[in-house]
Amino acid sequence: MNEEMEYFNYLNSLKRKEIKNKFSFLGEGISRRVYDLNNGLVLKLAKGREGHYQNQVEHFVYTHADLNQKKYLCPILFFTPRMIVMKKAEPLTSKIKAKYLNLKTIRPEESSFEDINNLAKRFLLLYEDIVSPTSWGSLNEKNVLIDYGCTCEEGDKYYHLIFRINRLTNLGL
Template sequence: MRYYRKYFEKLYRLDLNYIENNFEYLGEGISRKVYAIDDNLVMKISKGIEGLYQNKVEHYVFKNAGDQYSKYICPIVWFRPDFLIMPRAVPLSAYTRSKKVNLKAIRSEAEAYNDILNFTQKFYMLPEDIEATSSWGLVNSVPVLIDYGCTSEKGDRFYDML
């Protein structure tokens, strides 16, 4: 693990221009850009204060999800406020044109739908984001949330206090 930590720290110190010219660009949202490190890992890089916020939220959620909810989210392998590393997922949007996922059918576990609804409430997630196809991907053929940094207004207040 020490080798990976050193490697991740080296990636973190790279200039954004170097990253843009040497790593595969996968996409971006309003506040972060995503690049492939390799076939197995991605880096999410903050574009500004909103990206810092989303990274902070994802890190908090990942650290506090517990066994009940962690199976529904893509894990964070390495974190800095403006830069995080996750396993590379195949976006669900590669398989469907639908803008929303069916939360009742996204996972096979009997408790999945209720767990996802409870997760959304517990962590003050923005429900529209949890339903967005673009927020989901497949890791080892299992659907997980790959973008869980957007929060409700109540969540904004909660996470601003952290």
């Protein structure tokens, strides 16, 4: 096993309180808390079932996005339903105080507006989150989605079904 995987398995073995005591708290959403791992990575820790769901959605989107779509996503390096480890991006909320972003100017690519809209539609993501500055960060001088685990109502139904089928398949049923 390589060092990176050993590190991720170590993180996964930590209890919630140990994570809280070892790492700096960066912020939280409704269902996940985010910690700075102090090495260019962040850990998103689920608070409960809804956080597990958001981690699963985010991982599904990242692993199923095509290369053109993936360039808009902050990379996920490790996943369990309980936690996600991803690269640390500087949140755009430190620069942008508006309630919504202009997706036509968020990235320099001419097709970025269309690409991001297609990404949101394909994965049934909650559009209000896609246009929120809190969902974006800057990584290597490029703006990327740092939070893409929230889905629209149709997406909730779709992903609950997909994840249930996967669980049943993994159980051999």
